Amino acid sequence: MNDTFQTLPPLRRALRQLADSYGLQTETRARLVLSAGAVAHPELQSGHNITLTTAYQPGTPEQAAHLAVSLTSSSAKALLHTAGLALPAQIVSERTVTWHIAAPSPTGAGKPGNISQPLAAEQTEAEALEEELAAALARADSYAAEHRLLKHELAETNSGVLALYIQLEKRDEQLRQAHGQMLQELEDALRPHPLAVNGMELAVHYEPAGAHAPTGGDLYDWFHLPDGTVHITVVDALGHGITSTRSALNVTHAVRTLALEGHPLSTIIARTDEILMPFDRKLMATVLLARINPATGELRLANGSHPPALLIRPGGRADYLNVRGRGIGYPMAGSEAVLHTTMDPGDLLVLYTDGLTESRRDPIEGEARLVTSARHRSNSPTASIPGLIAQDMHTVVLHSDDTLALIVRMDCQEK
Incomplete structure (x- = not known):
């Protein structure tokens, strides 16, 4: 895939279609769209074009399959930034940024040589946004549930540690008292009777x-x-x-x-x-x-x-x-x-x-x-x-x- 874009919405639709073609998870798709938009938006506002290039590397026994997604600015003086992106990217040059994403083998429309498709309609764009939002909310709910579970487990662990600490303190005090009693008996034995x-x-x-x-x-x-x-x-x-x-x-x-x-x-x-x-x-x-x-x-x-x-x-x-x-x-x-x-x-x-x-x-x-x-x-x-x-x-x-x-x-x- 090698397409050039002058505005942000078509670029986003193309990225969503690409993600669906390669079977990427909805959350990964959302992160890719957000990250690519953040990189491309300043260049597009400045009147420069953005070229989207993709390359698929099939998996081998030593390495998993991955999809390389690159954005290149038409400006010779472009300085693309990747700080704080939802999906981390690699700066290939001052004009090009690339994402390497683990991806399953492409099927259907996503097969190599058949990736370019007509851009999605506005309704499809809205549906995609809702799907990504739902995925984000689901992940947030999952994180919240995991957080609650971790807090509960941590509370139980802390309670157990505290109980063990108290038990050890009691045991230590018992040992100190037993030691002191033994020494006291020894001391009394050394002292003459009245x-x-x-x-x-x-x-x-x-x-x-x-x-x-x-x-x-x-x-x-x-x-x-x-x-x-x-x-x-x-x-x-x-x-x-x-x-x-x-x-x-x-x-x-x-x-x-x-x-x-x-x-x-x-x-x-x-x-x-x-x-x-x-x-x-x-x-x-x-x-x-x-x-x-x-x-x-x-x-x-x-x-x-x-x-x-x-x-x-x-x-x-x-x-x-x-x-x-x-x-x-x-x-x-x-x-x-x-x-x-x-x-x-x-x-x-x-x-x-x-x-x-x-x-x-x-x-x-x-x-x-x-x-x-x-x-x-x-x-x-x-x-x-x-x-x-x-x-x-x-x-x-x-x-x-x-x-x-x-x-x-x-x-x-x-x-």
């Missing part, structure tokens, strides 16, 4: 830095010595988690062994360092040792880089019992001396780790606040005092750390 002592009351509170990691390096131990005195060990091993727990446990076991073997209180910290360091060169821990005679109230303290014990008298007097020394893993580990004093009836001794006083990164302020809290809570039942003090000290926490508070009260009945 110690019953005539004439003396003891209580302890432990609070981990993280709710889901209840193990840490803050540990204590208390037990009776053969002479009837009570030995108390408070340890704060460097770090958090299982590793620091193991370090603290090694320290308490070594101290207990040395104490039960009868080693002097003044030498136990240094001997513990000598025993443990060959096995763990990275171990670092502060240690506070207390010996109390329940019958006489005699108190002895040894310290290895640990926060000092606090003694609250019934009248409100507060004294920090400072003893110089260096902890396990420190150079020249050991307590430089042993502090001797006496606890009278009603006296309250507070042993703790630095997580209690350094929550605001100011140890001096923390020690002052601890005195205030201990005085305020000193008349509370002994079992509740450590937890109440920790509650007071942690009203604002800028530096989260494991916390241990241990209380000893002489000859005081709970109210």
Whole structure:
């Protein structure tokens, strides 16, 4: 086919006839007519002619059959544009644009050499427009139905994903709780049972830095010595988690062994360092040792880089019992001396780790606040005092750390 047109309507009719001859779908026909009209219209308005040329390429096993439709302007200075066409086209030259369209084999009037036909009447043109509009509406309806279906499927998928996410969140929380419970049971197993002592009351509170990691390096131990005195060990091993727990446990076991073997209180910290360091060169821990005679109230303290014990008298007097020394893993580990004093009836001794006083990164302020809290809570039942003090000290926490508070009260009945 090779025809020349001076106006747009005959060109459109020829394109529709061509599309029907080659069995193109109505939608493809409409896109071809719209696209060709958009390309030809500016040239026809300028008084130039447009030549329509077609070529059919039969199909082969390697390539499908296709129809080539070309428009060529008679103007030597033509510049045909293809941007935004309903049916994409290829610019062959500045004067020619070609569409390559997949097409079945031509039949009837569409056979090669018999494509030119009389142009359709006006009624046929109107019918063709209605047919193309109906095809466009049908495709739009199809797209709308597909869109609704996709939205429905997407909603179901989102619902399923959300349900799965919630299920995974619940499962994750259950695993965290189970993990925390397991670690808590382990931590409880490592801590000694409450110690019953005539004439003396003891209580302890432990609070981990993280709710889901209840193990840490803050540990204590208390037990009776053969002479009837009570030995108390408070340890704060460097770090958090299982590793620091193991370090603290090694320290308490070594101290207990040395104490039960009868080693002097003044030498136990240094001997513990000598025993443990060959096995763990990275171990670092502060240690506070207390010996109390329940019958006489005699108190002895040894310290290895640990926060000092606090003694609250019934009248409100507060004294920090400072003893110089260096902890396990420190150079020249050991307590430089042993502090001797006496606890009278009603006296309250507070042993703790630095997580209690350094929550605001100011140890001096923390020690002052601890005195205030201990005085305020000193008349509370002994079992509740450590937890109440920790509650007071942690009203604002800028530096989260494991916390241990241990209380000893002489000859005081709970109210």
